[in-house]
Amino acid sequence: MRVLTVPNWSFGRGPSLLGSFQEELSTADVRVHYTVSDVDHNRTVTAFSGDVAAVESTLLRLCDLAFGWIDMRDHVGVHPRVGALDVCPFVPLEPGDHAVRESLALAERVAARIGGGYGVPVFLYEKSERGRHEADLPALRRGGFEALRDRELRPDFGPSHAHPKLGVTVLGVRDFLIAFNVDLATDNLAVAKEIAKEIRNYRADGDPRFLGVRALGFPLASRGLTQVSMNLTLPDLTPIDPIVDWVETRAAEEGVLVAGTELVGVIRESDLRNATELQVRPEQVLK
Template sequence: MASGTPLRPESRHSRGWLLCEPNVSEGRDETRMARFAEAVAATAGVQLIHRSADADHHRMVLAYVGDPEAVVESTAALAAEVYEAVDLRRHRGVHPRLGALDVVPFVRGPGCPEAEALAAARSFGERAAARGIPVFFYERSATARERASLPRIRAGQFEGLADKLARPEWRPDLGPPAPHPTAGAVVVGVRAPLVRFNVNLATRDPGPARRIAAAIRASGGGLPHVRALGISLERRGLTQVSVNLTRYAVTPIPTVYDRIVEGARAEGVAPAGSEFIGPVPAEALRGLDPRRLDADLARDQILEFSSTETGASE
């Protein structure tokens, strides 16, 4: 369980710091994952603050902060390593993905103007496109309203990407109108902080998790600003309700957790612990004891976003 005050990354620049939380389609090969983290940490002016991975998801999440230019440089260094190592033709995991470097969200820290964050997202997108990677801009970086949603862009995943890009309405914002043969595409943008929160269930049957996820997600008439998937964790012998809370001030963590537990009881299934993925905004945890959720939360996951908006979705 976490203790102490939230992290407040230092910035040498008056415009403040920028956070990047890239999701990489690799969660099993420790040698590769260490190399990816090292590529980020080796960049001057960047602080790697968190790293996590899951073998069933076959996915790794990194979090690092610095001034916008340094964050772009570190993300480009990460991309070079990922594109060399990951071949999506051989990648299988339970989490949806369309790229080896699947999604690259930038999040403004205190003192970082939105224009700086948008410029950073654009700069990285141009570098990815120069490598022959189709680029989609999402959230606040979206070039069209219908492209703001990450799930909408990622629908069809890597396997359906060629057909998707062949449609005029899904021509990428940058890069070629065809998938990279091994790296797919990448989704890049500026978004607000969110909470990624998973609750495990003590059953191998994915049915309960899928039904609970369908009941709580906003798109199905459930809880506002909640996205949820029910997935199998074969390597752990469990299933999971995987949740994104995109406006945690409207629908807080305990509300989501309680609904999942109620649903599990109705299904005759016991909860088997919960987990936070990546940085968690400190304000989302105020007044909350992670022990109530049977959750392990490291101090390096708690990040202060006191002057950042919290309204966008993932």
């Protein structure tokens, strides 16, 4: 049974660790779709797929590498984060209940290993969530790593206090989503934040153009840009190109040009016809 995982790691300024990741992934029995670090976010996103056993062993080897290097006490970046392995989704790539059950079992094995082997509290989310954290997780993320250090936690695996260096991990099985960024040619963060806020408001109002679109605005100081960062959680209902076009039009109203777009992670082959505004490398396409 094939499964995709898209682990997000809290490092983006460590070329030696990125090199170790790339070396490890080059020899693993998985298909590697994405391994990219971002300096401003101070975050690395990896994406790879394969059979359950290969994905599990590869992920745990990356944990061995990352957990010996990352120290959240020194971590600074624009992206919200709560741990060294910040979030780790698993997405079954085959239909049916059996694929979901195998993915759920995989998530729980990895969570138990991270919680027991490394002493990192693990919170299950999305389809793995057990009815305990639907209200807790937004508050958990809102405070970031710094707000966790003195809190009593109720994780699904691991200790009741955040690891002093590695924080906590949010992990579980979820449906497929598309993550993408639209970079704006301005260092005025207010423009990106306002555009992201308008998208969230349209989504909340049920506007069909923005169904399932999560949006945040970030500064990209190293490049003199800002960014509207989006997750499209209902890709079967909401096409990408009209969203990018809307952002471009809205930015132009503020006198700002779009500097570029970026697909983060993977996209399905069936989504490409509605994603012509994104630059997509062949290895990013799930077939």
